[in-house]
Amino acid sequence: MNKSIAILGAQWGDEGKGKIVDLLTEKSEAVVRFQGGHNAGHTIVVENKKTILHLIPSGILHNDVKCIIGNGVVLSLDALSDEIEVLQKNNIDVNGRLFISDNCPLILPVHIALDQAREQKKGKEKIGTTGRGIGPAYEDKISRRGIRFGDLANQQNLHEKLKELLEYHNFILKNYYNCEIFDIEETYQNLLSHYDVYKNYLIDAPLYIEQLFLNNKKIVFEGAQGSLLDIDHGTYPFVTSSNTTIGGIFTGSGISPKRVDYTLAIVKAYTTRVGSGPFVTELFDENGKILSERGHEFGATTGRERRCGWLDLVALKRSIIINGFTGICLTKLDVLDTFPKIKVCIEYKDNKPIYKEYEGWQKSLSGIKKYSDLPDKAKIYIKDIENFLEIPIDIISNGPGREENIIINKFF
Ligand code: GDP
Ligand code: IMO
Ligand code: MG
Numbered sequence: 023m024n025k026s027i028a029i030l031g032a033q034w035g036d037e038g039k040g041k042i043v044d045l046l047t048e049k050s051e052a053v054v055r056f057q058g059g060h061n062a063g064h065t066i067v068v069e070n071k072k073t074i075l076h077l078i079p080s081g082i083l084h085n086d087v088k089c090i091i092g093n094g095v096v097l098s099l100d101a102l103s104d105e106i107e108v109l110q111k112n113n114i115d116v117n118g119r120l121f122i123s124d125n126c127p128l129i130l131p132v133h134i135a136l137d138q139a140r141e142q143k144k145g146k147e148k149i150g151t152t153g154r155g156i157g158p159a160y161e162d163k164i165s166r167r168g169i170r171f172g173d174l175a176n177q178q179n180l181h182e183k184l185k186e187l188l189e190y191h192n193f194i195l196k197n198y199y200n201c202e203i204f205d206i207e208e209t210y211q212n213l214l215s216h217y218d219v220y221k222n223y224l225i226d227a228p229l230y231i232e233q234l235f236l237n238n239k240k241i242v243f244e245g246a247q248g249s250l251l252d253i254d255h256g257t258y259p260f261v262t263s264s265n266t267t268i269g270g271i272f273t274g275s276g277i278s279p280k281r282v283d284y285t286l287a288i289v290k291a292y293t294t295r296v297g298s299g300p301f302v303t304e305l306f307d308e309n310g311k312i313l314s315e316r317g318h319e320f321g322a323t324t325g326r327e328r329r330c331g332w333l334d335l336v337a338l339k340r341s342i343i344i345n346g347f348t349g350i351c352l353t354k355l356d357v358l359d360t361f362p363k364i365k366v367c368i369e370y371k372d373n374k375p376i377y378k379e380y381e382g383w384q385k386s387l388s389g390i391k392k393y394s395d396l397p398d399k400a401k402i403y404i405k406d407i408e409n410f411l412e413i414p415i416d417i418i419s420n421g422p423g424r425e426e427n428i429i430i431n432k433f434f
């Protein structure tokens with residue numbers, strides 16, 4: 023039996039990770055985020071009620087699950103506070119269940135301003151970031167200029183660090199981007215007031231997580247973004263600024279690679295992407311519009327329209343090699359219900375897709391719980407993907423709701 027499962031997006035994000043993390047945390051005791059920040063938008067639908075999480079792990083809807091934010095996550099305390107407030111309004115209490123690594127680098131308002139100023143200056147060449155300050159916050163971590171959550175405990179040091187950081191960035195904001203600059207005292211006071219509220223959430227995460235393992239607790243590791251947005255292995259420079267692939271779990275939470283028993287690839291039955299960058303199977307025709315409309319493909323964080331296209335098995339094969347996935351969860355299969363023909367890219371030629379075409383099943387998959395009840399044409403589509411990728415499809419998701427799944431292999 024697995025003690026821990028890693029859940030990672032295998033495409034460009036928005037594959038349905040949040041829904042599956044919520045589903046699998048039902049049988050686990052803790053869920054850990056290890057990279058990214060509030061650029062993520064993870065949607066969970068329970069009894070028709072939609073919850074979108076950005077920073078807080080997608081186990082929070084289960085009352086007895088511990089939610090841990092690891093050191094690899096860049097933390098905006100303003101965003102955290104907003105998200106906790108929304109959850110509280112919905113009667114979800116995070117107190118005593120949410121734990122945050124003292125090593126989390128902080129996203130400050132200056133990082134958000136820098137992210138947006140850069141994108142604006144790039145104009146047409148922009149990356150299409152979420153504008154949440156993710157890139158600049160990770161840069162400060164790597165440059166060793168950053169402020170970590172645990173630094174807020176030492177006020178004297180904090181003030182000095184903050185002064186140095188803001189003087190550096192303010193110079194660039196003012197002289198290079200011609201933008202407003204940030205006041206040191208205001209930023210300092212804002213950080214201290216957050217610290218007062220959230221200091222009890224601080225943990226030494228690697229030791230905390232190890233203790234859970236030693237007590238035989240089951241743990242889910244929740245990826246954000248997708249493998250093709252990885253800073254090293256993605257479609258650089260049109261990527262996010264963290265390691266979204268498997269290695270991010272170990273550096274971003276401080277656990278040993280030996281601790282992950284099963285790695286689940288979340289694969290949408292077609293492809294979407296938000297922001298700029300290459301997308302070989304992108305559709306600009308009626309089929310693209312149908313995918314967008316049936317899949318409600320609008321960003322859960324920025325509300326931007328997602329670009330849509332057919333499934334790209336070439337790109338997925340690469341994700342599988344890099345992550346060493348154990349199995350696949352194929353999501354949003356129901357979105358393909360109405361298509362008379364469905365295409366899948368099996369090769370690139372001169373950067374253009376070569377497709378294999380399938381007959382659509384043209385039946386609603388809604389409500390199906392057993393693999394054997396799927397239409398034969400859907401089974402052919404699923405089996406072919408499995409054969410090409412050479413790993414099993416262990417769950418199929420056929421609707422946004424928590425219960426809308428066909429579970430082929432149990433995880434816990
Ligand atoms: P994440 O970022 O990977 O967690 O994914 P998002 O929440 O950004 O986007 C996935 C969207 O698809 C959300 O609106 C989900 O509610 C929805 N969704 C997830 N699984 C399914 C599914 O199997 N079928 C359909 N129709 N919608 C789904
Ligand atoms: P979830 O976790 C889809 C994309 C942005 C942009 C690029 C860089 O919901 O799957 P950033 O703000 O991270 O510097 O932007 O990455 N991006 C996402 N796309 N889903 C996400 O998260 C994303 N997070 C960032 O659109 O192209
Ligand atoms: Mg999302």
